[in-house]
Amino acid sequence: MAVEQERDPFTGHLTTGHEWNGIIELNTAVPKVIYIIFAIFFAVAVVLWILLPAWPTGKSFTKGLLGEDQKTDVAAALAKAAARRRDWAEQIAQKPFAEIQKDAALMSAVRDVGPALFNDNCAACHRRDLKGQKGFPNLTTDHWLWGGSPDAIFDTISYGVNSANPKSRTSQMPAWGRDKMITEADVNDVVAYVASLSSRAPDGSSSAVTAGKAVFAANCAACHGENAEGNPDMGAPTLRDHAWLYGGDLATLHETVWGGRQGHMPTWESRLSVTQRKILALYIVDMRGKAP
Known part of the structure; x- marks a missing residue:
């Protein structure tokens, strides 16, 4: 209930005239340090508004005296990364597998890029650990139908198995019993x-x-x-x-x-670049025996 404003006998502050369950609210002033903090923050904000991009002006925005532009900074960083990537990507595309495998810097790039490339394109069938599942081979062993060298794996990735590619690997196990070729x-x-x-x-x-x-x-x-x-x-x-x-x-x-069995692997020749296919072949060979 509302009560008449009075002075608190213990602190000397006036009350607001309100009481809640026997507790009387004091009408104390805001501490001066709060005003000082607010003033500092406001001053900093004004300085930042002047120095950095801040206010929309319709079709554009205020650029700020420092000329900072995060979009430009990010674009420059991406361009720099692309230039670095272009250097080793071109080397992987042009060099033979044996030479790439002897180059520590190029193999480091293969190990950096290979996992994401494999997970995005191959893991759905061969699993992220490369160990395959029923109907999809384990790529961490030495058992390969068309050979397990980087060149052979590159060709299999490129052309597929029983795919529409004219160079496709072909593997057909006839239905000997169902088609009554044998009893x-x-x-x-x-x-x-x-x-x-x-x-x-x-x-x-x-x-x-x-x-x-x-x-x-x-x-x-x-x-x-x-x-x-x-x-x-x-x-x-x-x-x-x-x-x-x-x-x-x-x-x-x-x-x-x-x-019979008629397994299938898509052709990746038109979906992945030469560099990407070579990275995958090298990554698979590099992971042979290393997968957990």
Whole structure:
């Protein structure tokens, strides 16, 4: 409730005449130091208005006596960075891979730019750690269908796999069972034989493995080789190790032989520059065995 203005007996200040729950509000003056601080801040603001760009004038703004322009500064910094980038980018585009790999400065640029370039374009399929997933190969190993040298990887990136590019890598696993090129019994036998090559079958001398070896020689050796060692020229993998693009268990092997595989990798020739593709190839080779 409102009360008559009176002087506080303890501080000597007048009250405002208001009371809240027994607490009487004092009518104290603002400390002089606050006015001084406000005055200093105002003076600084006036100086900055004069020295720096500050006030809009319709189509433009006041430029300030110092001529500061952050937009121009940023543009100049970007131009300088682009010039530095242009220098090493041109070297990467022109030099052969072996020479680039021996140049510490160029490889430093590859390691700086490569991760972002890979994550933006390749990680969706091969994952950020380069270890791939079902149907997309692990790039941190030495298992490569068309070779794992920088030149070979560059060509694969450029032309793609089963893509529309006329130079595309081509890799087709026929649907031997679904298209009735061999019988279901033959499919089962050749699966047993292939599994035995990588110690996935319990008995390598079983009748199914023996029969499967004959089926393999008649139908599969043309691409995978007589000893199933693979053929990089045809993109046919070796079947004697434990690196499997789709899986090497018996069920998945049967699925592969029965229904075939037609993997796909887009062509990046028109989407990435020569420099970008070379950086990717070098980055992948550099990361081989280093990925966590």
